[in-house]
Amino acid sequence: MSLMNSSPRPRDLQGDRASRSPSVSVVIPYYDSAATIGRALSSVAAQTMPPIEVIIVDDCSQPAQRAALDALRDEEAAVPVRVLHQEANGGPAAARNRGWEAARGEWIAFLDSDDSWHPRRLELQCRALTERTLMVSADSRVLSDDQPPPVDSVETDVRAERLGLGRHIVRNPHTTSSVLMRRTVPARFTPGRFYAEDYELWIRVAALGEVLTLPTPLAYFHKDPFGTSGLSSRIWRMIVGEHRTFVILRREGVLSLPQFLIAELVMTARIGRRLVLRTARSVRGNKLVT
Known part of the structure; x- marks a missing residue:
């Protein structure tokens, strides 16, 4: 070929x-x-x-x-x-x-x-x-x-x-x-x-x-960027995948305990930011409807 x-x-x-x-x-x-x-x-x-x-x-x-x-x-x-x-x-x-x-x-x-x-x-x-x-x-x-x-x-x-x-x-x-x-x-x-x-x-x-x-x-x-075509469920699966990655790498000693904790904290902050943005968009959308 x-x-x-x-x-x-x-x-x-x-x-x-x-x-x-x-x-x-x-x-x-x-x-x-x-x-x-x-x-x-x-x-x-x-x-x-x-x-x-x-x-x-x-x-x-x-x-x-x-x-x-x-x-x-x-x-x-x-x-x-x-x-x-x-x-x-x-x-x-x-x-x-x-x-x-x-x-x-x-x-x-x-x-x-x-x-x-x-x-x-x-x-x-x-x-x-x-x-x-x-x-x-x-x-x-x-x-x-x-x-x-x-x-x-x-x-x-x-x-x-x-x-x-x-x-x-x-x-x-x-x-x-x-x-x-x-x-x-x-x-x-x-x-x-x-x-x-x-x-x-x-x-x-x-x-x-x-x-x-x-x-x-x-x-x-x-493809469409995340957030424009109903891909939020995929984003959450990717976040879960990241958490699993950090756990595996910590268990194998690739990441130290401080590195593992930093990775988890940053990921948690990212999740929080997504929730805030989603809530804000929802509130704005409700105001426009009413």
Whole structure:
């Protein structure tokens, strides 16, 4: 299977310069995502620094949805694509782990099948890497479902920020589709978890070494932002997931007791803020009705 071609890449990023770039494998978990996988793959094909491969892990999709992946075999090649099939649905954590283990690149770039990237995502992140870097992310932007990924220029001289363990226990500073991870990192997503499983991994990696982020939007979510489409129940499940993450990491000794308490206090404050904002909106709405 191969990835469809995109627009030509700048000449100064081709040839011997590309050969000196870190090798990157893209890992995409796929579950009944025929409607969006093309957009995700197109954003990979448009990268100014192309990856060496794309690994799509089909998480036991419906037969028709699997067939949609097979249809991509007829597209012209730009980046090699491999499809791995899970025998049972295990969730995105298990799918990402499977792709991670199968990857050939030095680095793993995660991308969800309904998200997309800025064309310079891999280029700018690889430029920020140091010998000590274990992981680098970037800012993300929410787009509407039918809005294509922006191709406008981004700040190219942006400086990477180092995020220590303390920054990670205050809040989740990364989105999965913006993360570039060193393949040899001795940690993985926890299989079977559906909320905050990524947050758990980021904290584990931050406890091991250097984690960076680029304060410029290089990844895009094609969905409505939280709070605009009845997603409050999902937010609460994510908060519960965060609490479980802190408990697990404290039990394993990744977090000290003071770090665990700070994380729980900050999370409690965040919940309180949400309740206050929700109450205020409800009161304003009632006043408008009356």
